[in-house]
Amino acid sequence: MPYANHFFLARQPILNRSQRLVAYELLYRNANSHDVEVTDGRAATASVIAHASELGMQKVVGEQLAYVNVDTAGLMSDFIHFLPNDKVILEVLESVEATPDVVARVTELRLAGYKFALDDVVGASDSLDKLQPLMDVIKIDIKGMGRDSLAELTRSLKNPRQKLLAEKVETHEEFRHCMDLGFEYFQGYYFARPVILSGKKIAPSQMAVMQLLELLASDADQRDIERAIKLDPLITLNLLRLVNTPAVGARFRINSVGHALIVLGRQQLQRWLQILLYVKGHQYDSPLLQLATTRGKTMENLLEQLRPGERVGADIGFTVGIMSLMDTLFSVAMPEILDSVNVLDDVRAALLHRTGEYGDVLKLIELVEEAQEGPELTGLLHRLGLPPSTLYASQLAAYEWINEYTSGVGVTPVR
Template sequence: MSLPFDEFFLARQPILGRDQHLVAFELLFRTAGSTEANVTDDAAATAAVISHASQLGMEHVVGAQLAFVNVTEAALMSDYVRFLPADKVILEILETVKATPELVARVRELKSLGFKFALDDVVAESDDVRALVKLVDVIKIDVKGVDPARLPSLTASLRQQHKKLLAEKVETQEEFRLCLELGFEYFQGFYFARPDIMSGKKIAPSELAILDLLELVNSDADNHTIELAVKRDALISLNLLRLVNTPAAGVRGKIDTLGQAIEVLGRRQLQRWLQILLYATPGAQVEMNLPLLQMATTRGKMLELMSLKIHPGQRAAADTGFTVGIMSLTDALFSMSMEDILDTVDVAGEARAALLDREGEYGEMLNIVEMLEKDKCGKALSAALRHLDLTIKDLREIELAAFEWINELAQEVH
């Protein structure tokens, strides 16, 4: 069974290691009309995606990271699962799959071909889990689905079998710290993007330096003034030169000096790289495998491309889209309320309405991207797309183009 590829959405959820850096993405494929995950639809979605994997190229979707791909019993037993690159994917056996002798034999066969496996949504050591646990590399535990009193004993038992544990649905810093103590290796959930607002907190000097530079760019200061301001911070200078020499910057030939960078890039591109630099770890080089930076740049690029699709050729609208996307996670970055941040930074009215209240066209675009991140790919998402006169196909093409752009950036900046 297969359905037209254009009927499916793609959601990409980050998986982090103990050091809070990206190690993988879980790829989720959903039909456009369903409000809940539907097994039949999802099996068809997996089939459609795998059959297109050779055309898309998994590296365009996940870059240097691994991809966790959900597989049903039908997908595991099928021939098309072998279209996936064994070195790039971890096949995630859904909790609905029964460990029949035939299925266990198939998992052994695929392992012999180099595939790795994870068990999804484990909440207890059932017969099916026990039958498959020796064959898998990673066990995903749904921390919301396990009684907190039982979680320590369940994790201890599975760790004794030398399995790497992945905590799913980690939504708060407290949950992350608990799972860290229990010995989990990997973490999935949006705890890292949740603003932990600290009352009276001020923006750090290193971050203020970049915001001051953004103000200079926005206020049309001359190139010499901007260059002097950049040179006051050696790390900003270094990171800016590294960023502008990536393929994603789209500049031909090597740029060696700040003056040249400012001249060649122009104000629009300079503003973009400074916005990206906000997410660099203070006092360190830009690291594209920081999840907040990946998420913010993906949002920025998607809103830029959505703006261009809706308003072809209108670069100013596209730039505002990029700004809204990348600024949308600064509350989590600075541990401050968005209101306090926007009191510090001069942001245009449309962008301000989108960031504070998800209002206006940019607010609608941001809502769409947030629904995709959370895998809420049902009727609300379809309706939001229709309101902006975008199709499902448009959105997936925009998303893949954004992923590819981020991956180009990540290839050079590490």
């Protein structure tokens, strides 16, 4: 099997202080723990860079920037020029020694228009002293670092010419602490962790969408569905914006709710309503929306492979992926959410216990998000009968689909 076919891609979001998505770090991981390790660093790095550039960064990250890891072999190779300097930030790994050749190479690439981030900074070092002046972003690994140590390191690294990025931010408390310390960027899945609020009620706008989903599930009359949509101007506006994206593929502009229902059909309408749950105002590029839709579309793509010709299973997969973050969205415990909607037992088992085929696929995607290579991921792939190449292709197809609809509704990239 070619080296590239062993990959899966973890696309980890990077947010700014306003909690807007600004970039993704692209982490290529080996999806088969039984594979022979690639020992030629230059060949491995070249393969990753060539593969990423061949795909086209636009397909993988849309309008956002991409942080791409580079080791010494990658820095010194000509393959680096395959990466577009306006789309990537080259992330220098902690294993790179700041030799005179490395410093000269970074300087050369900066003159060629590339920007750099220094990865996994945890304290002072000779390499840090030599490379810091050449960096645009300093990434501080906060995991396991005490508050006092983090504050001291942050103070020592603050520089008006550089941005500080906190990585491995996994809780809301860690995020708030890093905000207080003056970090500009944040990487980690803290934004997807549910904060359950006792007595919290689902917002009226979201409840209206939930009620529409219930109408669809109960096979209500088309006129009743159209009437219910028209009762909420925001749902009407958002729905019309969404159905006019390239992702829907309509040949002409859709200007009415009735027309949208005819063009979409009920299954597609259900899908777009599920997406609308995550839309706040006109912010279609929120990290939670991006993560939920990525899960949903990747699950759909994988279920199409697992159950060829069985459209229903793929649609259920999309629903499971979208619903998997609703506890975070609503700040309501998942069992309580599921008690308020009518879902299949298989969907309930997947969302509550990660069991059954849908649960296995959801767990697989969660491991991929966290870049968790190893026996658990390999075991899931084996149990599902999925080759790594199918997982990778499903991811890329999902990214491209999501980029189409976000570009169609006019999302502006944040820098």
